[in-house]
Amino acid sequence: MLALKPADTTRYVSSNGGYAIEAHQLSVYYGNFRAIKDINLKVQRNKITALIGPSGCGKSTLLRAFNRMNDLVPGAHVEGEVRFLGRNIYAPNIDPVEVRRRIGMVFQKPNPFPKSIYENVAWGARINGFRGNMDELVEQSLREAALWDEVKDKLHQSGLSLSGGQQQRLCIARVVAVRPEIILMDEPASALDPIATLKIEELMHELARDYTIIIVTHNMQQAARTSDYTAFLLMDEDRAGILVEYGPTHQLFTNPKDKRTEDYITGRFG
Amino acid sequence: MMVVVRRAFIQELQQLQDEVLAMADMVEDALGKAVALLKARDVWGAQRLIADDRLINQKRFAIEAETLACIATQQPAAGDLRTLAAVLEIIGELERMGDYAKGIARITLMIGGEPLIKPLLDIPRMADIAREMLHQSMDAFIRRDLELARAIPERDDEVDNLYNQVYRELVALILNDPRNIDQANYLLWAAHNLERAADRVSNICERVHFMVTGDMVEVEDKAEAPRQLPAA
Numbered sequence: 001m002l003a004l005k006p007a008d009t010t011r012y013v014s015s016n017g018g019y020a021i022e023a024h025q026l027s028v029y030y031g032n033f034r035a036i037k038d039i040n041l042k043v044q045r046n047k048i049t050a051l052i053g054p055s056g057c058g059k060s061t062l063l064r065a066f067n068r069m070n071d072l073v074p075g076a077h078v079e080g081e082v083r084f085l086g087r088n089i090y091a092p093n094i095d096p097v098e099v100r101r102r103i104g105m106v107f108q109k110p111n112p113f114p115k116s117i118y119e120n121v122a123w124g125a126r127i128n129g130f131r132g133n134m135d136e137l138v139e140q141s142l143r144e145a146a147l148w149d150e151v152k153d154k155l156h157q158s159g160l161s162l163s164g165g166q167q168q169r170l171c172i173a174r175v176v177a178v179r180p181e182i183i184l185m186d187e188p189a190s191a192l193d194p195i196a197t198l199k200i201e202e203l204m205h206e207l208a209r210d211y212t213i214i215i216v217t218h219n220m221q222q223a224a225r226t227s228d229y230t231a232f233l234l235m236d237e238d239r240a241g242i243l244v245e246y247g248p249t250h251q252l253f254t255n256p257k258d259k260r261t262e263d264y265i266t267g268r269f270g
Numbered sequence: 271m272m273v274v275v276r277r278a279f280i281q282e283l284q285q286l287q288d289e290v291l292a293m294a295d296m297v298e299d300a301l302g303k304a305v306a307l308l309k310a311r312d313v314w315g316a317q318r319l320i321a322d323d324r325l326i327n328q329k330r331f332a333i334e335a336e337t338l339a340c341i342a343t344q345q346p347a348a349g350d351l352r353t354l355a356a357v358l359e360i361i362g363e364l365e366r367m368g369d370y371a372k373g374i375a376r377i378t379l380m381i382g383g384e385p386l387i388k389p390l391l392d393i394p395r396m397a398d399i400a401r402e403m404l405h406q407s408m409d410a411f412i413r414r415d416l417e418l419a420r421a422i423p424e425r426d427d428e429v430d431n432l433y434n435q436v437y438r439e440l441v442a443l444i445l446n447d448p449r450n451i452d453q454a455n456y457l458l459w460a461a462h463n464l465e466r467a468a469d470r471v472s473n474i475c476e477r478v479h480f481m482v483t484g485d486m487v488e489v490e491d492k493a494e495a496p497r498q499l500p501a502a
Binding site for chain 1: 275276279345346347348349350351352483484485
């Protein structure tokens with residue numbers, strides 16, 4: 001299998017003007033059902049991009065298409081391309097496991113392994129053959145996830161002993177420990193209380209310095225608060241998700257160009 | 271399927287806009303009365319008008335508080351957000367216009383019972399135009415009428431021209447008889463307040479434009495800049 005070499009990053013940056021990942025005419029099918037249709041979306045590097053839209057509009061499908069997570073769904077297949085580091089991640093010679101290492105994912109419900117805090121963070125790096133100083137990597141990853149100060153004295157306690165918000169940050173530490181380029185977040189704060197939610201949002205801002213973040217959220221205020229760019233998806237008449245509008249978040253929330261976006265973000269339809 | 275949701279919020283937005291209309295009515299009324307009282311040299315009436323300005327200010331604060339509560343609790347976006355932003359700006363303009371009416375009433379107090387040095391014709395005309403502009407700007411606001419919002423500020427030229435005419439007449443009266451200086455100064459001040467009131471309407475129109483389109487534009491003042499005096 002052909003791995004995506006880090007060396008490609010430089011070439012990619014210089015050749016495409018700063019897009020981290022791009023969907024080209026992307027459709028995802030579950031069996032015969034087309035869940036998203038002909039999506040074209042260029043995600044800016046080191047920015048936070050929010051995917052919003054009503055339930056069933058395909059935003060999670062699109063997010064999961066960015067790291068081939070849909071491969072795990074029986075009957076799922078894609079048409080079109082997702083370009084990452086200058087290559088189509090769905091090309092036959094691309095290793096999906098390597099794609100998922102380079103493009104990490106944080107899920108709605110915190111899902112730490114039933115292992116120690118330390119092991120939760122070290123695990124991904126270890127199976128990726130990390131040969132460096134593991135203690136340092138764990139500390140740095142926990143620091144990046146803004147969790148270090150809260151757990152440094154109990155690294156060998158179970159990850160499950162943490163609060164929900166801490167568990168989610170542990171999952172983020174687990175993702176950053178393998179040094180991905182992109183972090184996908186699927187409703188990362190929907191199971192958290194408001195303070196834990198704000199901590200995750202604050203953390204996203206910090207992470208955006210080093211990573212590109214794509215977040216799916218049902219919470220429009222969260223999208224408005226946290227993201228630099230917002231993509232609004234909607235179901236068309238065949239119930240396939242289409243991209244209606246994509247632009248800088250401040251513009252989309254103050255002066256959307258499409259009436260359907262306006263209706264959605266002002267709560268005029270449900 | 272499209273289903274209208276947020277009925278309560280939509281009602282709240284509607285109610286706020288109705289409140290702005292009510293406030294504009296108060297201001298329009300105050301401007302008309304202020305000039306009528308000046309013309310009649312009705313000192314008592316002027317005192318009442320000065321006291322009643324408080325009601326306009328209270329209205330402004332009430333609308334502002336409701337608007338802020340609406341922003342804090344409803345997280346408005348897009349057109350709704352721009353409407354609320356417009357409301358906040360417009361009530362500020364209206365309150366200042368109310369102050370201009372109060373300023374004219376103060377002039378009535380200062381002139382007192384002394385006879386006017388000239389028949390008041392142009393100043394009431396200025397007031398009529400400014401009030402008409404205000405009225406139309408509220409139509410543009412409620413109806414989201416972009417064309418009207420663009421057309422209204424053009425009438426500001428009429429007000430500016432009348433102001434310049436009043437200025438020339440008053441200067442002539444001063445040159446004719448220096449004893450006219452005080453009252454000429456007062457009347458010029460009244461005219462200036464009306465000229466400023468019309469400018470405020472242009473600002474309201476800019477807000478309406480922003481509310482409808484999302485674009486910030488500045489209405490150009492095409493007329494010769496009126497001679498300026500410090501605001502009342």
